[in-house]
Amino acid sequence: MKILTVVGARPQFIKAAAVSNIIRKEFDEVLIHTGQHYDENMSKVFFDELNIPKPDYNLGVGSGNHGKQTGTMLIELEEIYLKEKPDMVLVYGDTNSTLAGALAASKLLIPVAHVEAGLRSFDMNMPEEQNRILTDHISKILFPPTKTAVENLNNEGIKDNVHNVGDVMFDAVINFKKLSTEKSNIINILNLEDKEYILTTIHRAENTNDINRLKNIIEALNESDRKIVLPLHPRTKKYVEDYGLKFGDNIKLIEPVGYLDMISLEMHSQKIVTDSGGVQKEAFFMKKPCITMRDETEWVETVENGWNVVVGTDKSKILKSIVDFVPDKPQEDIFGNGKAGEKILNILRQRI
Numbered sequence: 414m415k416i417l418t419v420v421g422a423r424p425q426f427i428k429a430a431a432v433s434n435i436i437r438k439e440f441d442e443v444l445i446h447t448g449q450h451y452d453e454n455m456s457k458v459f460f461d462e463l464n465i466p467k468p469d470y471n472l473g474v475g476s477g478n479h480g481k482q483t484g485t486m487l488i489e490l491e492e493i494y495l496k497e498k499p500d501m502v503l504v505y506g507d508t509n510s511t512l513a514g515a516l517a518a519s520k521l522l523i524p525v526a527h528v529e530a531g532l533r534s535f536d537m538n539m540p541e542e543q544n545r546i547l548t549d550h551i552s553k554i555l556f557p558p559t560k561t562a563v564e565n566l567n568n569e570g571i572k573d574n575v576h577n578v579g580d581v582m583f584d585a586v587i588n589f590k591k592l593s594t595e596k597s598n599i600i601n602i603l604n605l606e607d608k609e610y611i612l613t614t615i616h617r618a619e620n621t622n623d624i625n626r627l628k629n630i631i632e633a634l635n636e637s638d639r640k641i642v643l644p645l646h647p648r649t650k651k652y653v654e655d656y657g658l659k660f661g662d663n664i665k666l667i668e669p670v671g672y673l674d675m676i677s678l679e680m681h682s683q684k685i686v687t688d689s690g691g692v693q694k695e696a697f698f699m700k701k702p703c704i705t706m707r708d709e710t711e712w713v714e715t716v717e718n719g720w721n722v723v724v725g726t727d728k729s730k731i732l733k734s735i736v737d738f739v740p741d742k743p744q745e746d747i748f749g750n751g752k753a754g755e756k757i758l759n760i761l762r763q764r765i
């Protein structure tokens with residue numbers, strides 16, 4: 414069986430790192446990088462560090478408006494699908510690369526497998542929500558990572574070929590934690606002490622496109638009495654510059670880091686403040702209190718279990734939770750057993 418996998422953005426490289434080498438044990442995989450993310454520290458570093466197979470194609474699509482970016486991918490992907498004639502297309506998550514990968518396949522009647530299916534924020538203004546819903550409804554095999562994700566699919570009438578395999582990002586953390594401890598020197602380089610800092614990431618469209626939300630977030634971080642380490646996403650950097658916003662002296666602003674450094678920064682942090690989907694989960698895996706600067710989350714189990722608090726972009730709520738928020742319950746088993754990649758392989762094998 415020939416599987417064609419489409420990736421394009423940072424979190425998809427990390428997800429592919431947990432799956433590609435496993436499915437290659439039994440199937441032919443052709444890997445396509447759309448080029449949605451292209452800076453060395455948003456793309457190449459992950460392939461180098463995580464032993465992800467080199468992409469067979471890089472479409473070099475780059476940044477742009479949603480229509481142009483997704484449309485360009487569609488045109489290029491269709492040509493490759495027609496040439497490669499895959500038996501299945503595998504996509505991850507909810508980016509424009511996910512939607513383009515799935516839609517190009519679906520139109521050619523090539524079955525689509527969607528890893529991280531069924532997540533919902535119930536906010537159709539989010540580009541990710543549009544991408545997820547559309548992708549799930551044209552997928553033939555769905556790999557939701559949580560019970561809630563299965564329920565979301567069932568509620569939309571998607572009941573066949575739905576397999577809760579757990580979360581591939583849990584596999585990734587388990588697989589790469591040791592390597593991170595051995596190889597990453599970021600804590601020394603940044604002169605940080607264990608648990609002395611808050612790790613923050615910001616990149617969500619709704620938090621960066623809207624000057625008031627971004628201003629609130631940055632003011633809250635600036636007014637915090639804690640040291641804050643902030644690897645700045647290129648999207649956020651651009652908006653911060655455009656809006657003329659300034660970071661305070663308590664904020665250690667750094668370039669986006671590779672995954673091994675990121676895991677190390679997470680492991681040694683006191684708390685994590687983020688609007689990222691992946692980082693919310695990693696906070697849970699690392700047993701760190703997570704403060705989510707969004708109005709809702711797809712990862713509702715982490716909130717119900719008491720390890721994540723959703724605070725929006727209200728300055729006082731962010732500041733208060735940085736000081737006060739402490740989980741008071743033992744963690745429940747939410748994301749499976751770290752063998753999602755193997756489970757995906759088993760299910761794909763049964764398809765033959």
Ligand code: UD1
Pocket residue numbers: 422423424449450451452455476477507508509510540541616618647648649651
């Ligand atoms: C995308 C995904 C989002 C995901 C995020 C992961 C969509 C609609 N959004 O958001 O779901 O959470 O990736 O990080 O697919 N840029 C660079 N260099 C790069 C990449 C981006 O400078 O290598 C800058 C460009 O100014 C670009 C902006 O970041 O316009 C946004 O990039 P884009 O890929 O469109 O969306 P993300 O915000 O990264």
Ligand code: UDP
Pocket residue numbers: 423424427614616644645668669670671672673675676688689690691692695
């Ligand atoms: N990440 C990273 N370096 C960084 C910031 C994030 O390696 O500087 C990793 C993080 O550990 C997680 C993934 O990128 O595995 C999350 O991606 P992102 O926040 O860009 O997107 P989302 O998960 O919100 O779609």
